[in-house]
Amino acid sequence: MIIDGDDTLWENNVYFEQAIEDFIDFLAHSTLSREQVRATLDEIERLNSGIHGYGTAAFARNLRETYERLAERAIETPDIEHVMNLGRRIVQVELDLLPDVADTLDYLAARHRLLLFTKGEEEEQRLKVQRSGLAPHFDQVVVTKEKDVAAYRRLIREQDLDAGEAWMVGNSPRSDINPALDAGLRAVFIPHPHTWRLEHADVRDDRRLLVLQSFRQLREYF
Numbered sequence: 027m028i029i030d031g032d033d034t035l036w037e038n039n040v041y042f043e044q045a046i047e048d049f050i051d052f053l054a055h056s057t058l059s060r061e062q063v064r065a066t067l068d069e070i071e072r073l074n075s076g077i078h079g080y081g082t083a084a085f086a087r088n089l090r091e092t093y094e095r096l097a098e099r100a101i102e103t104p105d106i107e108h109v110m111n112l113g114r115r116i117v118q119v120e121l122d123l124l125p126d127v128a129d130t131l132d133y134l135a136a137r138h139r140l141l142l143f144t145k146g147e148e149e150e151q152r153l154k155v156q157r158s159g160l161a162p163h164f165d166q167v168v169v170t171k172e173k174d175v176a177a178y179r180r181l182i183r184e185q186d187l188d189a190g191e192a193w194m195v196g197n198s199p200r201s202d203i204n205p206a207l208d209a210g211l212r213a214v215f216i217p218h219p220h221t222w223r224l225e226h227a228d229v230r231d232d233r234r235l236l237v238l239q240s241f242r243q244l245r246e247y248f
């Protein structure tokens with residue numbers, strides 16, 4: 027069983043959402059609505075994710091770029107620093123496990139081989155795993171720059187998985203569910219109300235897909 031980290035095992039995107047709200051307050055644009063500022067940031071994040079990947083350093087850079095594009099005042103170094111710190115400070119927040127995660131992993135690890143498969147910047151993701159205290163439940167922790175079909179195929183090969191028998195568990199249709207199904211895995215979709223907007227996608231109707239309301243519910247099926 028392969029399990030996602032951010033917003034599946036622990037809170038993550040909610041901190042980015044808060045930073046974006048603070049950023050929009052700081053920008054205080056005179057004509058653009060909050061949603062229009064957000065749309066500009068989304069566009070910059072989409073363009074840059076292929077180049078700079080994911081994580082707080084990339085996010086801080088994206089905030090800076092958005093600020094430079096939209097600011098209605100002279101671009102001053104202290105303001106740039108302030109904007110980038112809104113992103114950088116996320117690494118310092120307390121790591122909050124989602125409800126029943128530790129108990130449920132305890133239950134699952136006794137029955138299945140568990141792999142943690144998380145997307146982002148290597149060192150940052152490993153630090154989160156360490157702070158979560160969840161590493162002992164997992165046979166291995168694999169950090170990947172992108173979660174596309176190729177990444178799942180690589181994981182299946184490297185971990186010697188029987189794709190038709192293995193499950194991918196996660197909150198993101200775009201990163202956890204659709205590419206896993208395309209790689210021949212089965213999938214468990216556990217929606218999180220604060221999933222990052224760029225992770226949204228339609229989940230297709232597939233008999234290899236299970237949709238659950240909470241992490242704890244995995245006990246009923248595995």
Ligand SMILES: [Mg+2]
Binds near residue numbers: 030031032033034198
């Ligand atoms: Mg996730």
